[in-house]
Amino acid sequence: MAVIRLGYVHVRVTDLAQARQHYQETLGMDPVHEEDGRVYLKSWDEDDHHSVVLEEGGVGLVKFGYKVTGDGTLDAIETRARSFGASCERMSKGDNAGVGDGLRVTLPSDHVLELYSDVEYLGTNVGKLNPAPWPRGLRGIGVPRINHALITTEDPALLERFFQDVLAFRPAERLVAGDEDSDLVGSWMYCGDQPHDIAFVKGANGKLHHFAYEVDDWSALLRAGDVMSMDDVPIDFGPARHGITRGGTIYFFDPSGNRNEVFSGGYRTGPDFRPITWTMDQAARGINYTHREIDQAFLEVVT
Amino acid sequence: MPRVTVVPHDVRVQARPGESVVDALRRAGWRSRYRCRRGGCGVCKVPLVEGRVDYPQPVAESVLAAAERDSGLCLPCRAVPVTDVVVDLGAEPLRAVLASTALPRTGFSRTTEQEGR
Ligand code: FES
Numbered sequence: 001m002a003v004i005r006l007g008y009v010h011v012r013v014t015d016l017a018q019a020r021q022h023y024q025e026t027l028g029m030d031p032v033h034e035e036d037g038r039v040y041l042k043s044w045d046e047d048d049h050h051s052v053v054l055e056e057g058g059v060g061l062v063k064f065g066y067k068v069t070g071d072g073t074l075d076a077i078e079t080r081a082r083s084f085g086a087s088c089e090r091m092s093k094g095d096n097a098g099v100g101d102g103l104r105v106t107l108p109s110d111h112v113l114e115l116y117s118d119v120e121y122l123g124t125n126v127g128k129l130n131p132a133p134w135p136r137g138l139r140g141i142g143v144p145r146i147n148h149a150l151i152t153t154e155d156p157a158l159l160e161r162f163f164q165d166v167l168a169f170r171p172a173e174r175l176v177a178g179d180e181d182s183d184l185v186g187s188w189m190y191c192g193d194q195p196h197d198i199a200f201v202k203g204a205n206g207k208l209h210h211f212a213y214e215v216d217d218w219s220a221l222l223r224a225g226d227v228m229s230m231d232d233v234p235i236d237f238g239p240a241r242h243g244i245t246r247g248g249t250i251y252f253f254d255p256s257g258n259r260n261e262v263f264s265g266g267y268r269t270g271p272d273f274r275p276i277t278w279t280m281d282q283a284a285r286g287i288n289y290t291h292r293e294i295d296q297a298f299l300e301v302v303t
Numbered sequence: 304m305p306r307v308t309v310v311p312h313d314v315r316v317q318a319r320p321g322e323s324v325v326d327a328l329r330r331a332g333w334r335s336r337y338r339c340r341r342g343g344c345g346v347c348k349v350p351l352v353e354g355r356v357d358y359p360q361p362v363a364e365s366v367l368a369a370a371e372r373d374s375g376l377c378l379p380c381r382a383v384p385v386t387d388v389v390v391d392l393g394a395e396p397l398r399a400v401l402a403s404t405a406l407p408r409t410g411f412s413r414t415t416e417q418e419g420r
């Protein structure tokens with residue numbers, strides 16, 4: 001009975017044609033479904049119907065979805081969410097193309113989180129029988145899958161408690177300004193054995209800092225940077241290593257200004273992992289271990 | 304070509320047709336305050352002191368509200384001057400950079416992009 005992974009991110013874009021160019025040709029995702037003003041996309045190594053939805057009009061996060069196991073997890077989460085005091089409602093098959101019945105929760109941070117176990121299976125682009133390690137004819141970066149999202153919240157301690165109590169996530173790394181609960185600045189939390197499946201830092205409610213794609217390794221990351229240069233994608237920072245999660249990173253922006261990341265590596269966690277603490281005087285190193293310096297605006301810039 | 308004047312620095316550059324204020328400055332070797340350069344984050348938002356700009360790319364109301372436009376604010380990373388303009392970048396200094404403009408998407412090209420600096 002558990003949350004499995006980040007399933008999809010649904011974002012607003014100011015211009016759908018330009019967004020498609022970015023997500024399909026630069027990142028290399030495949031469109032799987034279209035309806036008015038929306039495109040649903042899947043990366044090549046993902047099994048499920050889609051992992052990104054682009055919706056024309058505005059900028060920022062509409063909602064995101066986490067896939068859960070099918071053994072009564074939704075009922076259990078609903079009970080716990082209600083006793084936590086979060087508002088939730090059942091969502092129906094067809095609310096999202098390819099996704100079945102599920103649960104829609106409004107987080108204490110005002111973000112809309114959807115949970116589901118029933119989703120149309122499309123399969124990876126290499127199949128399950130004697131598969132090749134990667135498909136021929138990838139476009140651009142050729143991202144294999146999405147990995148995590150980072151959102152902002154006015155009350156990181158409250159949101160951490162929500163993810164812990166309601167969704168059984170655990171913190172892998174915590175950024176703290178002091179010893180009090182209210183001193184929590186950010187938390188990187190996992191549901192399986194990644195260093196993070198969700199992260200949040202202190203900031204405005206309801207906002208998206210970035211969502212990330214996983215790539216194989218450091219050299220895939222550098223190659224991703226080459227493609228970004230070819231396509232004149234604005235880089236926020238990187239390639240660099242994160243102190244927090246130890247992953248490799250490049251942060252960049254889509255044509256509407258939503259921040260994306262390509263992320264590689266990171267250690268493994270698991271149910272017995274003890275959380276790591278970062279103090280504010282080392283926050284720059286935590287975020288950018290290589291350069292040890294980040295712009296003040298980095299954490300504040302969200303869509 | 305419309306002229307872009309930045310105050311209080313009193314830097315003047317020419318904007319090419321269709322070029323945003325930020326891109327015109329970058330081509331001339333100046334980095335102003337920006338983050339996403341795609342109209343999403345609002346970091347570049349400053350007063351437009353004089354002149355008119357156009358937004359060929361749609362800009363989200365949540366980033367630059369109509370009321371803000373009316374009150375004289377602009378989004379330099381997306382604002383394309385239609386007349387000579389003056390923007391007030393405030394206290395934050397311009398930083399000298401050597402920035403490369405976007406390349407044509409396919410392979411080799413004879414287009415020269417050299418007259419800018
Ligand atoms: S730099 Fe992000 S809106 Fe202009």
Ligand SMILES: [Fe+2]
Nearest residue numbers: 150212261263
């Ligand atoms: Fe990340």
